[in-house]
Amino acid sequence: MPKQVDHRERRETIARALWRVVEQRGIAHASVREVAQEAGISHGAVQHYFATREEMLVFAMDFASEQTSRRVTEGVRELGDPPHPRDVLRVMLAEMLPLHPDARATSRMSAAYVLEALHDANIHTRARDGLAQGRDLVERIVRQAITDGHIGSDRDPATETNLLLALTGLTPLIELNVIEPHEALTAVDQHLDRLFTDKG
Amino acid sequence: MPKQVDHRERRETIARALWRVVEQRGIAHASVREVAQEAGISHGAVQHYFATREEMLVFAMDFASEQTSRRVTEGVRELGDPPHPRDVLRVMLAEMLPLHPDARATSRMSAAYVLEALHDANIHTRARDGLAQGRDLVERIVRQAITDGHIGSDRDPATETNLLLALTGLTPLIELNVIEPHEALTAVDQHLDRLFTDKG
DNA sequence: GATGTAATATGTCAACTGTATTGGAACAGG
DNA sequence: CCTGTTCCAATACAGTTGACATATTACATC
Numbered sequence A, B: 001m002p003k004q005v006d007h008r009e010r011r012e013t014i015a016r017a018l019w020r021v022v023e024q025r026g027i028a029h030a031s032v033r034e035v036a037q038e039a040g041i042s043h044g045a046v047q048h049y050f051a052t053r054e055e056m057l058v059f060a061m062d063f064a065s066e067q068t069s070r071r072v073t074e075g076v077r078e079l080g081d082p083p084h085p086r087d088v089l090r091v092m093l094a095e096m097l098p099l100h101p102d103a104r105a106t107s108r109m110s111a112a113y114v115l116e117a118l119h120d121a122n123i124h125t126r127a128r129d130g131l132a133q134g135r136d137l138v139e140r141i142v143r144q145a146i147t148d149g150h151i152g153s154d155r156d157p158a159t160e161t162n163l164l165l166a167l168t169g170l171t172p173l174i175e176l177n178v179i180e181p182h183e184a185l186t187a188v189d190q191h192l193d194r195l196f197t198d199k200g
Numbered sequence C: 001g002a003t004g005t006a007a008t009a010t011g012t013c014a015a016c017t018g019t020a021t022t023g024g025a026a027c028a029g030g
Numbered sequence D: 001c002c003t004g005t006t007c008c009a010a011t012a013c014a015g016t017t018g019a020c021a022t023a024t025t026a027c028a029t030c
Helices: A007-025 A032-039 A043-049 A053-077 A085-096 A101-117 A121-147 A157-175 A181-195 B007-025 B032-039 B043-049 B053-077 B085-096 B101-117 B121-147 B157-175 B181-195
Strands: none
Touching: A007 A032, A007 A043, A007 A053, A007 A101, A032 A043, A032 A053, A053 A085, A053 A101, A053 A121, A085 A101, A085 A121, A085 A157, A085 A181, A101 A121, A101 A157, A101 B101, A101 B157, A121 A157, A121 B157, A157 A181, A157 B101, A157 B121, A157 B157, A157 B181, A181 B157, B007 B032, B007 B043, B007 B053, B007 B101, B032 B043, B032 B053, B053 B085, B053 B101, B053 B121, B085 B101, B085 B121, B085 B157, B085 B181, B101 B121, B101 B157, B121 B157, B157 B181
16 A cells, blocks of 8 residues: 555545635635645645535535534534523524624535535435535424424424524524624524523 | 717617527526527627626616616605605515516526625625615614504514515525415515505 | 728637646655 | 656637727718
8 A cells, every 4th residue: 555645635625715704705706726835735636635626616605514513513412401592593503694603604515515515416416415404403403492392382393494594594694794693683583582492 | 070980879788688598598698698699799899898897797687676676756646745754665575576577587697696796806796785775774664664653662673674675585496486475465465565664 | 883981701819718737845764 | 767647837729898990871960
């Protein structure tokens, strides 16, 4: 066996460089060459880890989703056991909104992902599956919270789930400096306060 | 005077061609040449009406905002006089969500607009001003509705405004076919029902 | 109908793109 | 040492891009 390199780690390094390019210059500038330069390697090296540009983009986007999930998991672990569903949802939304650097990077990748999905069948399927999976998770939490009496039984789980996910619509307001991050959190908390019957 | 053409109209024709390209192939394919082809003219003709590609994009994006405003105005005119603020807000949200072809086209342009704004100071200012202006309009409606007793006086106008605009976060769910359009409208109506104290 | 200008088409150019190819350096097992 | 494989740099290539320059066409005014 010749020189061995952690493939996964190398790909993640390149993906993070891609994130930075997307964040600072936009996805239009996320060319193989520019990502390579940002990562401090030759574009030939990038090609060694990603056969095509699309493969690189898909990996970077999936990686962004994974990292968001990871941050949510970590945030939830810091909650009580068992965590209150209101706090779990708050952590999820706080990590999906661009409220800190890591979340902003992944949020922008997600936005670019969705935009790409609208005219690329392959990415559409991936983005759809990922979003639907996240939606299912939220709906399960909502249903369980209704069962446990945290949320009124008169609430429709599907509609409440959609309204919760709609809160990511605060993103443009934050990114364009129309509202402050704390105003976004106030809105999220207000919505959650009205959704849950108990304020524990 | 030689052959005279309605400049504004020509620019709008090109802008609509740009919308179609963005909708079908993505903003990355919105080159001067491809837009010209979509519009059925030479790329030189496009340059005659727009000095640069950026000028073309900015015009098409501003035009999308104008058209959305126009659709809202028309929708509001069909309401009673004076229209109930709940119905006004419902029209605004329905036209901002990608629920019919025109709204979808302008919604996608808006999304591309915001993404561009994140790394282009000029576009950032324009997008921010437009969004802030729309936000102010919604907040005025909310404040008036509180004054008129349609919304409880315990509600905070700024937070309620942010929550209303957040409903545009349903867009990715609709565009990626995670939820059906009628589910989005159900969520919007549910939110409005809880915001307004009267159900007129 | 001559003329001038707006409208449009066509051509050119440098820059950049994704991908393919080639060559070689580093290194593990024989 | 030799060999095979991985890693990666350099280069080539065909295609597209935006910007610009040039050419042609259409038409209102004189």
